[in-house]
Amino acid sequence: MILIQGLGLLYVMIIYIGGMSLISKLPFIGSQSSKVQIIVILISHIILSTINYFLSRFLNRSEVKHSVGNLRLEKFIFFLSLIFLFIISIMIYGEFFKG
Numbered sequence: 001m002i003l004i005q006g007l008g009l010l011y012v013m014i015i016y017i018g019g020m021s022l023i024s025k026l027p028f029i030g031s032q033s034s035k036v037q038i039i040v041i042l043i044s045h046i047i048l049s050t051i052n053y054f055l056s057r058f059l060n061r062s063e064v065k066h067s068v069g070n071l072r073l074e075k076f077i078f079f080l081s082l083i084f085l086f087i088i089s090i091m092i093y094g095e096f097f098k099g
Contacts, residue, residue: 008059008066008073012052019048038095042088049081 023029023044029037056073059066066073 002069004068006066016048038091052077
């Protein structure tokens with residue numbers, strides 16, 4: 001079982017999932033080509049991951065209050081963002097170079 005301390009992970013998940021949901025609801029995004037949609041996903045992922053990283057640094061500014069599995073929240077967010085970036089880069093590779 002993974003030990004989660006504090007509500008920081010919940011805040012970060014709400015911001016990331018909510019931000020991606022709001023971006024997908026924009027009316028002009030759905031009418032674009034799939035290449036443009038993937039670029040929008042990449043840009044929004046970078047922006048939301050940066051916001052979440054600095055939010056987690058702010059939450060742990062004086063002492064470690066928010067952690068996931070004995071890792072500081074900002075290190076966990078950075079690692080998770082890199083995993084998602086790898087998945088998005090595979091989507092970009094498939095769309096632009098194999099499609």
